[in-house]
Amino acid sequence: MRVALFITCVxxxxxxxxxxxxxxxxxxxxxxxxxPEAQTxxxxxxxxxxxxxxxxxxxxxxxxxxxxxxxxxVPSGSxxxxxxxxxxxxxxxxxxxxxxxxxxxxxxxxxxxxxxxxGVTDVGAHFxxxxxxxxxxxxxxxxxxxxxxxxxxxxxxxxxxxxxxAAEQCCGFGGTFAVKNPDIxxxxxxxxxxxILDTGAEVLCAADNSCLMHIxxxxxxxxxxxxxxxxxxxxxxxEPEHGESR
Amino acid sequence: MTSTFLGMPGTVSMMGYSGKEGFPDNAAKAVxxxxxxxxxxxxxxxxxxxxxxxxxxLPDWQGLRQAGKAIKDHTLRxxxxxxxxxEEAVTEAGGHVHWARDAAEANRIVTxxxxxxxxxxxxxxKSMATQEIGLNEALHDAGITAYETDLAELIVxxxxxxxxxxxxxxxxxxxxxIREIFVRHMAEWGRPAPETLTDDPAALxxxxxxxxxxxxxxxxxAISGANFMIAETGTLVVLxxxxxxxxxxxxxxxxxSVVGIEKLLPTWRDLEVFLQLLPRSSTGERMNPxxxxxxxxxxxxxxxxxxxxxxxxxxxxxxxxxxxLRCIRCSACLNVCPxxxxxxxxxxxxxxxxxxxxxxxxxxxxxGTELDRSLPFASSLCGACYEVCPVAIxxxxxxxxxxxRARHGVAERAGMAAAGWVFKRSGRLARAQRMGGRxxxxxxxxxxxxxxxxxxxxxxxxxPKESFRxxxxxxDGGNR
Ligand code: SF4
Numbered sequence: 001m002r003v004a005l006f007i008t009c010v011x012x013x014x015x016x017x018x019x020x021x022x023x024x025x026x027x028x029x030x031x032x033x034x035x036p037e038a039q040t041x042x043x044x045x046x047x048x049x050x051x052x053x054x055x056x057x058x059x060x061x062x063x064x065x066x067x068x069x070x071x072x073x074v075p076s077g078s079x080x081x082x083x084x085x086x087x088x089x090x091x092x093x094x095x096x097x098x099x100x101x102x103x104x105x106x107x108x109x110x111x112x113x114x115x116x117x118x119g120v121t122d123v124g125a126h127f128x129x130x131x132x133x134x135x136x137x138x139x140x141x142x143x144x145x146x147x148x149x150x151x152x153x154x155x156x157x158x159x160x161x162x163x164x165x166a167a168e169q170c171c172g173f174g175g176t177f178a179v180k181n182p183d184i185x186x187x188x189x190x191x192x193x194x195x196i197l198d199t200g201a202e203v204l205c206a207a208d209n210s211c212l213m214h215i216x217x218x219x220x221x222x223x224x225x226x227x228x229x230x231x232x233x234x235x236x237x238x239e240p241e242h243g244e245s246r
Numbered sequence: 247m248t249s250t251f252l253g254m255p256g257t258v259s260m261m262g263y264s265g266k267e268g269f270p271d272n273a274a275k276a277v278x279x280x281x282x283x284x285x286x287x288x289x290x291x292x293x294x295x296x297x298x299x300x301x302x303x304l305p306d307w308q309g310l311r312q313a314g315k316a317i318k319d320h321t322l323r324x325x326x327x328x329x330x331x332x333e334e335a336v337t338e339a340g341g342h343v344h345w346a347r348d349a350a351e352a353n354r355i356v357t358x359x360x361x362x363x364x365x366x367x368x369x370x371x372k373s374m375a376t377q378e379i380g381l382n383e384a385l386h387d388a389g390i391t392a393y394e395t396d397l398a399e400l401i402v403x404x405x406x407x408x409x410x411x412x413x414x415x416x417x418x419x420x421x422x423x424i425r426e427i428f429v430r431h432m433a434e435w436g437r438p439a440p441e442t443l444t445d446d447p448a449a450l451x452x453x454x455x456x457x458x459x460x461x462x463x464x465x466x467x468a469i470s471g472a473n474f475m476i477a478e479t480g481t482l483v484v485l486x487x488x489x490x491x492x493x494x495x496x497x498x499x500x501x502x503s504v505v506g507i508e509k510l511l512p513t514w515r516d517l518e519v520f521l522q523l524l525p526r527s528s529t530g531e532r533m534n535p536x537x538x539x540x541x542x543x544x545x546x547x548x549x550x551x552x553x554x555x556x557x558x559x560x561x562x563x564x565x566x567x568x569x570x571l572r573c574i575r576c577s578a579c580l581n582v583c584p585x586x587x588x589x590x591x592x593x594x595x596x597x598x599x600x601x602x603x604x605x606x607x608x609x610x611x612x613x614g615t616e617l618d619r620s621l622p623f624a625s626s627l628c629g630a631c632y633e634v635c636p637v638a639i640x641x642x643x644x645x646x647x648x649x650x651r652a653r654h655g656v657a658e659r660a661g662m663a664a665a666g667w668v669f670k671r672s673g674r675l676a677r678a679q680r681m682g683g684r685x686x687x688x689x690x691x692x693x694x695x696x697x698x699x700x701x702x703x704x705x706x707x708x709x710p711k712e713s714f715r716x717x718x719x720x721x722d723g724g725n726r
Contacts (some may be wrong), residue, residue: 007714007715009675011714012675012679012714012715013675013679013682013709013713013714014707014709014710015710016710016712016713016717017710018715019714019717019718020724023635023724024722024724027724033723034723035715035718035723037672037715037718037719038672039672039673040668040669040670040671041665041669041675042673043669045662045668046662046665047646047650048627048646048647048649049648049649049658049662050622050646050650050652050654051654051662051666052646052647052650054662057666057670058666058669059580061669061670085643086643086646088545090641092518137626137627137629137630138629141416141628141629141630141632141633142629155680160547165625168630169584170584170626170628170630172584172626173626174625174626174627174628176623177625177626177627178626178699178700179696179697179699179700180270180620180623180696180699181269181270181273181623181624181702182270182587182699182702182703183270183273183274183277184270184273184274184585184588184589185275185277185626185699186702186703186704187277187283187588188584188585188588188626189703189704190703208607213707214704216705216707217700217704217705217706217707218703218704220704220705221530221703221704221705227552237309
């Protein structure tokens with residue numbers, strides 16, 4: 001099986017630790033993962049901000065770069081949802097529907113790849129901390145990941161998973177929404193942070209670093225003492241712990 | 247790509263907004279009003295939970311939802327033919343049908359019809375379409391007083407206020423505010439509130455009942471909208487919870503209904519689907535309390551149907567945007583929307599607030615003002631609206647399409663073009679990342695310009711020394 005990692009531009013540039021964690025984790029499970037270096041960005045930021053043509057160009061680029069792989073693993077709910085939900089529509093117009101129909105069904109969120117393709121929930125991780133999980137909107141309502149991330153976390157040795165109240169509520173990131181509507185975005189994040197603190201968790205986990213950057217930036221500004229970690233980083237952690245913190 | 251906004255846009259009441267300030271500014275003011283936030287959170291939270299529980303008990307909800315979507319799509323595809331069928335059926339049953347291209351024409355028709363009766367007072371059933379066209383104001387200018395009879399609309403009218411929710415127009419008010427409004431203003435409009443009025447909900451309802459009852463018995467003309475129109479029979483359907491609508495629909499001698507052309511259903515049987523979808527989605531009830539249906543007019547009574555376009559045929563011509571015409575105004579999308587919950591309905595500057603407003607208003611009204619241009623951006627694209635919508639309107643996708651048609655600022659265009667250039671070649675991305683890595687210590691704690699919105703409440707992430715792709719190359723994928 002030829003497996004490619006689509007790191008996403010945000011992870012590539014700002015959160016390389018997540019990418020390294022995916023590589024470590026997949027190797028540990030016996031998967032040889034490839035990183036096609038021609039990849040850049042899925043086009044989500046452009047499309048969602050109203051720069052459709054650029055979004056279409058980047059979508060075409062994505063399907064070119066990842067053609068021929070048996071699976072493409074994406075450690076980001078919103079980029080995964082961009083590919084799966086929006087590419088078919090964009091491709092119809094851009095005239096690359098066949099390429100999209102070929103490649104898009106092979107694109108998996110990390111947790112889908114682990115559970116649905118590899119068939120594992122216990123990935124041999126060790127992380128002795130109290131963790132709460134925020135199911136980001138695109139993981140939840142875009143990719144329909146359901147309880148996959150929770151099932152993976154529950155199998156992690158030493159990890160105590162505590163439920164997050166009003167978990168399905170948006171954190172208020174929304175890409176450029178956070179900058180265009182800063183007051184509403186901050187109000188939404190304020191409520192999210194209050195719910196996180198109520199759990200008493202040491203670590204907030206999610207499957208999307210964009211939302212974690214937003215929530216984590218607020219937590220750190222408030223000196224709340226809760227750190228944020230991508231799901232991949234927790235799943236890559238083994239004894240002795242080497243989970244990267246941000 | 248589209249001709250939607252080149253056509254003649256409809257006129258949708260601005261509800262007192264100039265349109266010069268965008269949604270973000272309106273919302274910023276609202277979010278600082280803690281009383282408003284408390285009222286909204288409480289009210290939307292309650293309806294949200296009620297809806298979730300009655301939807302969860304139906305095993306075939308998704309099937310119903312798809313049926314609702316399919317019936318609406320089918321109707322919209324053949325709207326012209328069904329409208330003619332409706333006109334024939336209504337006329338056959340003794341009603342009169344009028345066609346209104348836009349708000350001005352609809353207002354002119356209704357005003358003329360009321361004047362022809364010689365009356366100067368009308369009672370109104372809660373209706374979005376008449377608010378959309380600003381009918382009350384038009385009637386007022388013609389010397390006719392329109393009395394709202396829906397409890398929440400009454401609160402809004404007495405308070406000289408604007409509605410902020412489709413279903414619960416006074417959702418921004420709590421009961422002590424309502425008591426205050428009744429005591430101060432009921433006398434100006436008719437029977438005054440009792441002097442001893444408390445803010446007990448039952449007492450408030452009783453005061454409203456006494457105030458309204460007089461009105462129903464003395465007024466000869468009523469104006470309504472409709473939730474559905476049935477093409478095969480010419481029947482109109484109104485769903486309401488109070489019974490006040492039924493009073494208006496049955497007592498007066500003349501009934502004038504102003505209805506958007508998209509409210510059509512082909513057959514009586516189609517109601518089966520919508521009478522399940524609507525109450526569960528809107529009030530969280532299994533069955534609607536008062537469902538009034540009428541076909542034409544009976545002896546001694548007169549019925550006029552004003553079919554309103556007001557921008558709808560332009561929306562219909564738009565491949566992606568037309569799904570907004572499936573909307574049955576249940577307001578479920580408002581109640582789940584985290585942006586609506588914090589910004590309130592007024593910030594949207596339209597009778598259609600919340601997620602549906604963010605896609606409907608710019609389509610009906612065009613994107614000529616700062617406010618209307620900003621509406622498609624009034625969403626974090628969290629998708630909660632799409633998930634609950636009983637006719638499966640993919641609101642996030644329509645928002646994204648509308649964003650592509652909005653005019654963007656110079657700085658943003660430059661930034662996006664630069665990002666696009668960088669993403670075109672992976673080598674450019676690698677060089678940009680290295681440059682960022684070298685300047686990582688220079689990133690200020692507070693970002694300048696529009697990006698300051700980020701650092702007002704959030705720290706910026708530290709830029710790593712080495713990007714993932716450089717790490718991959720340097721270590722041969724972690725093997726070295
Ligand atoms: S868009 Fe859907 S959820 Fe919102 S009011 Fe219309 S029918 Fe209801």
